Amino acid sequence: MEGQAISTLCTPALVVDLDKVKKNAQRMIERCQKMGVQLRPHMKTHKTLECADIMTGGSRRCIVVSTLAEACFYADHGFDDILYAYCLPFDKVERCALLSERLDLFQVLLDHPDALQQLKKRPLKDGRLWHVWLKIDCGNGRAGVLHSEPEALRLAQAIAGTEGVELTGVYAHCGNSYNCRGVEQIQAVAQETTTLTLQFMEKLKAFGIICKSSIGSTPSCSHPVKDMEQLSEVHPGNYVFYDTQQSVIGSCSLGDVAVRVLTRVIGHCPHRNQLLIDCGWTGISLDGAGKLPTGYAMIEGHPNLKLLSMTQEHGRVEPISGPLDYSKYPLGSMLTLIPYHSCASAVMHPVYHVHSEGRLLGKWTPTCGW
Amino acid sequence: MEGQAISTLCTPALVVDLDKVKKNAQRMIERCQKMGVQLRPHMKTHKTLECADIMTGGSRRCIVVSTLAEACFYADHGFDDILYAYCLPFDKVERCALLSERLDLFQVLLDHPDALQQLKKRPLKDGRLWHVWLKIDCGNGRAGVLHSEPEALRLAQAIAGTEGVELTGVYAHCGNSYNCRGVEQIQAVAQETTTLTLQFMEKLKAFGIICKSSIGSTPSCSHPVKDMEQLSEVHPGNYVFYDTQQSVIGSCSLGDVAVRVLTRVIGHCPHRNQLLIDCGWTGISLDGAGKLPTGYAMIEGHPNLKLLSMTQEHGRVEPISGPLDYSKYPLGSMLTLIPYHSCASAVMHPVYHVHSEGRLLGKWTPTCGW
Secondary structure: OOOOEHHHOOOOEEEEEHHHHHHHHHHHHHHHHHHOOEEOOEOOOOOOHHHHHHHOOOOOEEEEEOOHHHHHHHHHOOOEEEEEEEEOOHHHHHHHHHHHHHOOOEEEEEOOHHHHHHHHHOOOHHHOOEEEEEEEEOOOOOOOEEOOOHHHHHHHHHHHOOOOEEEEEEEEEOHHHHHOOOHHHHHHHHHHHHHHHHHHHHHHHHOOOOOEEEEEOHHHHHOOOHHHHHOOEEOOOHHHOOOHHHHHHOOOOHHHOOEEEEEEEEEEEHHHOEEEEOOOHHHHOOOOOOOOOOEOEEEOOOOOEEEEEEOOOOEEEEEOOOOOOHHHOOOOOEEEEEEOOHHHHHOOOOOEEEEEOOEEEEEEOOOOOO | OOOOEHHHOOOOEEEEEHHHHHHHHHHHHHHHHHHOOEEOOEOOOOOOHHHHHHHOOOOOEEEEEOOHHHHHHHHHOOOEEEEEEEEOOHHHHHHHHHHHHHOOOEEEEEOOHHHHHHHHOOOOHHHOOEEEEEEEEOOOOOOOEEOOOHHHHHHHHHHHOOOOEEEEEEEEEOHHHHHOOOHHHHHHHHHHHHHHHHHHHHHHHHOOOOOEEEEEOHHHHHOOOHHHHHOOEEOOOHHHOOOHHHHHHOOOOHHHOOEEEEEEEEEEEHHHOEEEEOOOHHHHOOOOOOOOOOEOEEEOOOOOEEEEEEOOOOEEEEEOOOOOOHHHOOOOOEEEEEEOOHHHHHOOOOOEEEEEOOEEEEEEOOOOOO
16 A cells, blocks of 8 residues: 555545644643753653654653553563653552562553552562652643642652662643633643742642652643743643644644544435434544534535534535535545544544555554553 | 452553453344344444454344454454445555455445445455445435435446456435433334345345345344334344443443443542542543533442543543542542443543453453544
8 A cells, every 4th residue: 555645545544644743742842841841741642652753753661651551561661760750559559569570661650649559569579669740720621639638748758668669750640721712721720830839849848758740741741831841741632643633722723633533425415404424423533512603524625515424434414504516525435534533533543544746555454452 | 360359450441341342242132033134233442353253143144343353353264144334435446355255255335436446446356346335314414415415316327237256235324313311212213223124125126126124233233123024134233242322322221231441540649639640532522511410421330420531641520519528539449430332432442441340350342444
């Protein structure tokens, strides 16, 4: 297939524009270099070796993952300095211990004293330390101990004071930047998360505790604020692909989005003024319901079309206004979907087709599961 | 892992109750035998060899699939008499031709004259015939030529009159039964679809055309009407697993649902009166948004809990009313989700864990992609 046009692919197919991936990755690398902050790119969006190589500039060091399956996959392929940024799951402590004993630097994360107890119960061999990040919540409202709770400081002290355990850093995810519209709002969230994290670091310092700090999210790292220079690390991930959601937030332009789902017209339904396409929710996911005027995705080059609904293998497309001109959409013709959320679309595909300017270069195979 | 309790699994994990699967499958086999109608079970829900064996009573014959990947997977493992019940995708005609030339009986489906032209352009070798089902729409509103359109009869005649092509049957999917509540409404849809299909068969007969007829959907085949005895085949699929959606529709009782997603508590958020669990949309899918009072799933044994929202690897759970008693949900404790839509949840899992009465028996590995 190499060298052939992407239009020769069977559909649905997820295609990755390698030039845009490299550009998105390089821009983030340079931005972080300029800030003097270590970039620890997140792998959750693509879960492939090839894209991880691009995001780490070939170093295969300093990554963050969302599942232990990703951690093992990268560890098995020569990656190291891996942060498993997920509140320590008690069923996976032994697997985490084995990775900690095997890699130069495997790092875990927690937000509760009970998790620290789990680590104490499983000391590492050969005098190795558990490298632990404390997750704090600076307004995101998902995981993490609230930055303002006395418990947060107590837990940091407990980690730092536990034998066999090292407090490696303080970690905050500013996923609340996904509610933003425009650079100003994004930077307000970036500023708030940074300020609260740095204040927390100061409080730790007062107790004689010095460790790293990291915040992240694609919106905030695409439009960083100056104070982020004081952080040790940032950990965005989605930016390597971007998506329609990020363009709506203001993280990127639509031209930066590196992934598409190719689909073909498989039905004409003039009695409903609709087309059927061969992309259902198995091809792009149900993420983005009600978020875009064009439905579950944007249809490239056809701003008047809406991906109205999907079943397992079918998508219903209708015009936003007016009657469909079926002569423009013959059966078998291709449509190109720009996903609402590339993380959600990518996870539906067992393989990604990589291209440059529409010519196929090869395939990337993501890892999956947990 | 065999013989161990399912509670030892790492989470999220999709578990399949083999006893319920066998019971659901056997009940459908017996129901169809009693009706004198051929059961052609749909594979789209599970996509595994093991479950296909159970659904076909070990014959490995007479199945229906939703993707060509499924067709190839089953063909490669000794299955035959396979109906690819998806409006002939023009990019996959050659692969369909190869399956038609290789299997005893590979069958395709179409609803448009342009698709028939595609078959004519690719005659099969050795005098083999394309076995073609005509898809008609009897009110479902997705694929299929409208049963009432003169075009439907013309297309049937064209298929029957084309050299190298055989009109094998007429196929209607009554997915509109998913809008029903209760047996009465389900049977009204089953009756209407059956009546319209049989009327269409009569019209064909008047033109001297005799072929098979098939309707399907889990609700209608779980509560068949007498006239369905006049059909050649039925083609339900989801019934082997069932799910919360089917219990709400009235296809089954909640006790019949054979799949669960196991998850664990990974966070306590008393400031939000929430728990975090390790099942995000990668573990159960976003299907069912806004459909259940308990959110994206039911949480077995905890009717007051709601799966409120999910991100990639996190689920937020809150009580429907009152404050959470965190002592009942310690970190690391397991919760059991009954999926809203088992087809959508199963497709998220690279492996299913099969058990009997909570003791692991082994793993099933589904096929994936297209």
